[in-house]
Amino acid sequence: MNLLEYYTVDKAGNQEAQKFSVFSLDLKNPASQAVIVHGLSGNNGWYISPVSLTLNGQDQESGLSGVAYQLDQQTWQTATTPVELYAEGLHRVTYHALDASGRLEVTHTLTVAIDLTPPQILTQLPAELTYGNLALTGLYTVTDAVSQVLTTSILLNGQPYPGVQSLKLGENRVEISAVNGAGLSAKRVQIILVTGGRLYLPMIHQER
Numbered sequence: 662m663n664l665l666e667y668y669t670v671d672k673a674g675n676q677e678a679q680k681f682s683v684f685s686l687d688l689k690n691p692a693s694q695a696v697i698v699h700g701l702s703g704n705n706g707w708y709i710s711p712v713s714l715t716l717n718g719q720d721q722e723s724g725l726s727g728v729a730y731q732l733d734q735q736t737w738q739t740a741t742t743p744v745e746l747y748a749e750g751l752h753r754v755t756y757h758a759l760d761a762s763g764r765l766e767v768t769h770t771l772t773v774a775i776d777l778t779p780p781q782i783l784t785q786l787p788a789e790l791t792y793g794n795l796a797l798t799g800l801y802t803v804t805d806a807v808s809q810v811l812t813t814s815i816l817l818n819g820q821p822y823p824g825v826q827s828l829k830l831g832e833n834r835v836e837i838s839a840v841n842g843a844g845l846s847a848k849r850v851q852i853i854l855v856t857g858g859r860l861y862l863p864m865i866h867q868e869r
Contacts, residue, residue: 664690666681670699680841691764691766692720693716694717695697695711695754696716697714702777706856707844709775709844711792713746716728716756720761723760725761726862727740728740728757729756729758731755732754733752749772749777753849754811756771767805776808776841776845777845778806780839780840780845782839785800785801788853790828790856795826795853796823796825803837810842811840811841818833819834820837828853828855829855832852832853834850837850
């Protein structure tokens with residue numbers, strides 16, 4: 662708060678009564694913050710649940726007028742309630758504060774990444790075989806449309822599968838696991854029954 666006192670004097674030395682003017686100067690921009698109040702963190706900066714965030718602002722001079730935000734390049738609006746993010750993918754929250762004198766702070770941007778779905782494992786593994794050898798590599802696919810597949814592993818009867826391997830007679834347990842970039846995991850187990858058949862070995866030529 663500033664006080665200005667002033668008066669006028671004429672050439673004859675007459676002085677008018679003093680006058681007063683009170684005014685304020687606001688030379689500082691307001692400030693705002695985005696605070697995530699609900700959301701389950703995954704890996705690599707991803708959230709694996711819906712996210713709720715609040716936008717707060719402060720101004721020590723003329724007072725805060727409000728905080729405005731724009732979600733995913735939609736219409737600007739005033740933040741009066743928490744911002745709720747439910748959809749999967751990358752969300753862009755742009756926001757800034759405005760004070761009572763009309764000063765606007767520099768615009769901030771917050772990116773929120775949400776992935777709610779584990780990887781999808783699709784297989785074409787047979788339920789029954791009459792041969793002992795099988796290449797499993799081309800008989801399954803692992804996909805993830807949001808944070809992408811990070812790791813994939815396959816076990817045959819509890820052991821790492823090398824690529825092509827003989828299956829034993831009886832039940833063979835195939836276990837395929839995958840983890841996406843957000844840390845969500847998926848597993849698919851399938852039993853392959855080997856009922857018999859022949860395993861043909863390479864012919865050996867003997868020199869005479």
